[in-house]
Amino acid sequence: MSLRLRLILLALSALVLVPGFGSVIGHIPGFGSEIPAYGELINRIGPAERQVANMVSAINFDIRGLDTLGEEFMLLAAIAGTVVLLRGQRGTDTADTAIRLPGRPLVPRAEAVTLVCRIFGPLIAVFGLYIVLHATVTPGGGFQGGVILASGTMLIYLGEGYAGWRRSVLSGWLDAMEGGGALVFTLCGLGPMLVGAAFMENLLPLGIYKDMLSGGLILIENLGVALAVTGGFTQLFLEFMEETREPAAGEDTPSE
Template structure:
């Protein structure tokens, strides 16, 4: 442990002379030297009828890059699922694994009540963040993580059996793959109409209205579904690692 602290201190001393000039030459808070921000603030409200510039960049101005990010997340989740299931097997019992001398404490009634109250509120807030991406801060990435966190409260408050009944793996797979497919098909739809991939071909609507921004709400919904399904699938796989194996699984 002392050696670890010593190595950390030595690394900090080596990095400090390099970090100091970088910190000293950083722009002031709120200032940015590139004109990209001003261009987005000028173009997006007038041409896309949106008030959240981050969503305008992610799902319109650089929508193809965002599709790549979603694909990387999908690949990472699939890789994790393959690794865990390959080592554990498909069969999983409802009994939690236990260690000698470490009994599993029962859930507190206060924790159960708090989870039952917070779960629908968190799910509703996550849905709000996803659906209002073109209007207020947020979007599919943020809202999807919030929704997945709300699903985790089901396990925390109700237990593993209720979690598996209410959050089936097949639904999570459909959400993850369906969200990515919705994003891709939206871009292919623009190609079929004769426009470039992910060209905004839908009506833009009116500023500050829920149905505004053209395809931005559509592809953002796809991201929300993929992120919520992907993170919930990760939670599911890690939770299954804590269960006793059944049958011939090791």
């Protein structure tokens, strides 16, 4: 399809859609005047019902936990697809170096870089854990904390080099974290059904308001999501880095 044809199609569909867009925008309640009733209701009853200060976590892991379960599996499917498409026969060998352009000099890593990475790697890991653990009281939770934890592992690559990174970040563990996190979340949904409650009903003791361990089942689901996101994102980094690695002799390239 030529560029001109594509643009004509776009213009035609815009002609159909733009009046609709304009009408919808005109009928939305003015910006900043009121919020949807559902959110208003959750804000009003949420803290008392769940002993949780962070309403976003309460929605993600409890009130609309079923939706997050679906989203969790989307995450799992996207990462599984990435791994399947990229891995081929490699991904288990850990001793290789990343690919280099021939002729480009190999600059040795400065000791300062290694030092900074060794200092900040654990700090970022602690910060990520802090964000994960305080999901129910302050802004944060498994999604945000998990991404911070996964980013922290990149410092190992920066500080220790490719081989060191592959030795310390094990692919099998990442798979287990990713799948295990989704499993924990699913079991949190199915567990209450064993005692006759509804799917994902929050049966655990809710704890004290503003306490780190408040929210009951929310805490476990949050941990499951943190595991899945950490494992999944680190797995993504690993697979993309693997793509830059020179295949060892006798190793199959990914089948085409």
